[in-house]
Amino acid sequence: MAARSVFVVVFCLVSLLFFWSSPPSGPQGIAHLDKVVHFGLFFVVAASWHYAFRLPYWVSMLALTAYGIAIEMIQYYIPGRGADVWDVVADVAGAAAFFLCFAGYKKLRARKRGRA
Template sequence: MLEFILRPSPYQRRLGQSLLLLALLVISYLVFSRPGYGQPFSHFDKLGHFGAFFCLAALLQWATNAPPWRQLLWLGGYALMIEVIQSRLPYRHGDMIDMAADMIGASTFYLCLWGLRRWQGR
């Protein structure tokens, strides 16, 4: 079903690495640039954080052969770096709740992956 995530070929892993790099560049641009958009409702940006890190976790799984706990550490470091840099930008602010949304999004991916592996193992 999702063999490219569960057991990617070397070509698929290289493709995953390229897409991960592209996603990191796009997300970094978005989180460090001056926001030019409104929010349709309060805390709407938390959904963006959740979704971005869910996708980053999927791409990291696809791109590497590292265990999920290590991938979560890498993603946690990236999330922390984002908030530290944003806290130093005059038009942004660092928010640990954003980091929590990041890690909940990534953790949700790994829970889904665990469930998929258990389901396929039956």
């Protein structure tokens, strides 16, 4: 139950950030910083999603991809915001990175248990 509560909090905070934060105006100090933010936030959302629901990876990726697309579609209609397909790519990459890291961690842990 605690994992689902954490997911709800993470999901709400991330959604608020995507819907109500103003995009930076003027030149950015770091190129493509917004894509790095999308990647990082979706890494965290994927982690909280995984621990809350424990669904197969492909189901989780499908749901998280749909969430990323929905965010961009909603942002298209918010004044001062815009939709960007590359944000969705960064979202999917962040979620995939979590699942790849988690799968690697499980494999490494299983290998260590086999030695013990």
